[in-house]
Amino acid sequence: MKISKGTLLIKNGQMVDGTGANAVPDAVVIVDDGYITFAGPVDEAPECTPCQVIDAQGGTIMPGLVEAHFHPTYFNVAALEDLDIKYPVEYVSILAASNAKLALECGYTSARSGGSLFNIDVWLKKAIEEDLIPGPRLVASGREICGIGGLMDWNPEYRKIGMEGLVLLVNGADEARSAVRKLVKDGIEWVKTYPTGDAASPDVNDHHTLCMTFEEMHSVVQTAHNHGLKVTGHCRATEGIKNALLAGYDSLEHGTFMDNETMDLLLQRDVPVVPALYFEYASVIHGPEMGMPQAVIDGHQETLDGGAESARRILREGGRLGMGGDYGFAWNPHGDYAKELSFFVDHVGFTPLETLMCATKTGAEIMGRADELGTLEKGKLADVLIVDGDVLQDISILQQRDRFLAVIQGGEVKAGTYLHHPNTQNFAEQV
Known part of the structure; x- marks a missing residue:
């Protein structure tokens, strides 16, 4: 750049x-x-x-602000299928470039990808650094990793299509290790995994469900760290958060439900968390008009309440929080990034100074560039x-x-x- x-x-x-x-x-x-x-x-x-x-x-x-959970390839997502089969990769690449430009115009001079269709964010980063397109300084994650049958494995067998463009599905430690090695070849920097489910999938993979085993998670960390990569994960359920911390994860996305033992482990390891709470708020507020089932809306409310309490405890007890998360959905579009900051001040109880520190200094630390940015x-x-x-x-x-x-x-x-x-x-x- x-x-x-x-x-x-x-x-x-x-x-x-x-x-x-x-x-x-x-x-x-x-x-x-x-x-x-x-x-x-x-x-x-x-x-x-x-x-x-x-x-x-x-x-x-x-x-400049740091969006610490940036999905450049998400665009007006209204259903899970929109994440991987709505558009061809050529058009998604153009959308990602548009999202990057918008993020910069919104004051976000840096971002860490929270997952990307194919490895578009790897090439998006290169294009930004070579001044071909405007956008935030980017740390790439590429495709994500999830256990077979987990939250991100939504395409049924009868469709006869896989999930390879968005997520690498694994069954056991060996397959988890293999998935990371594929990402190494893609040129990513952060490995994004799905240790737990989410309120969006209340029937089989809700926010108290595990989507990866500890052995799979440990294999991911062991392989990623061997190649100089960092590991993060979508962590809602308490046991999934604990597994991630014990496995050696470098950050947590959401960190929603945390008991005292898990909180102590988090603080001991000084692992940063990106709560991404405004997405939950937007899901509760706009869920009815989007046709979300009441069980999903109720799950998002529970997630919002638990995540807010965990975030308050983390900051109060000396932990680190980044700001950002899951923009690109129809009810939580790109360009609304700073609503996360207002939400933490108005609803979670952070001061503006605390919130801005999370959105700048801690964001740069999560990116691994605290000596240069933030x-x-x-x-x-x-x-x-x-x-x-x-x-x-x-x-x-x-x-x-x-x-x-x-x-x-x-x-x-x-x-x-x-x-x-x-x-x-x-x-x-x-x-």
């Missing part, structure tokens, strides 16, 4: 640096050749002669979001793309109103 050359100065805004620290009321961020060289109070800023100045107009200067600190890549307004007073501003003055990647403005009204005056003429 191209790094902007020259010196950029961002001024006249409060800075929320992503570390969880209090905002700096009147801050300056200086960027040299795509990297931050100063981020702090204006009266401590070194002298510089910028070639580009962005006036934050009294708004907020913050790190906070506004000297030496980090200049992935910056400049917002018209005080996000600590009203975090819902982050849902309004017309309030984004600039979305910056590597010091280069990629989206926002500044693109149409650039301010290029010399800093010395404005102080």
Whole structure:
């Protein structure tokens, strides 16, 4: 990905640096050749002669957001079959590129894939990094792994089609090991698995059901770690979460139902969790109009309540949470990513500072790029979001793309109103 050359100065805004620290009321961020060289109070800023100045107009200067559970190939999914057989791979690739562009325009400068049809996200990442298309810095997961008959194995035998485009189905430790080796060849970085079921499948694979054995999960981790890959999993049921932690998973998706023993194990291992709660809320609210059975809606409500309580405990007891999840459904579309942030403030009880730390710093940690991304600190890549307004007073501003003055990647403005009204005056003429 191209790094902007020259010196950029961002001024006249409060800075929320992503570390969880209090905002700096009147801050300056200086960027040299795509990297931050100063981020702090204006009266401590070194002298510089910028070639580009962005006036934050009294708004907020913050790190670019990280979508930690991004499904680039999901698009207006209304039924499970839409995930794998609705469109041919050629069209899904185009949809994924469109979703990536939208994510960047929504202020998400980085993302970790939570699974992708075929290995489209691997090639999407390459296209973004080579500046062929705009999008967030991406960590790819490719196809997912699930036990035969589990949550993701929905195509019945009479269709005479498999699930190979979306998920690798396994039966036993040897097949689990083989599946990971296929993903190694695909070029993925995170292995996504399905240890448990979900409220969407109340009859045979509900949110208290296991979809993989411990032996299968352990084989996945052992093989993935041997090749330098990380492992995550869709974990709702308590036993599935415990199995994932004991098997050596590197993160958990959802982490819904956690007893004290499981919570202690999570904190001991310091494994980050991406709860993805807004999807559950959207499912409860929009379920009736989407024709969801009441059992499914009730399951989502139970999942929402359990997941919110687990998230509160994780943060309160010193654990780590990322933000994002499962956008691309008809009732939870791409572009609504920041609704997750408002939900955590308005319904879960997090402060805006805590929520933004999860959505930036912890997101970068989950990606494995905490040394480069996630906070506004000297030496980090200049992935910056400049917002018209005080996000600590009203975090819902982050849902309004017309309030984004600039979305910056590597010091280069990629989206926002500044693109149409650039301010290029010399800093010395404005102080």
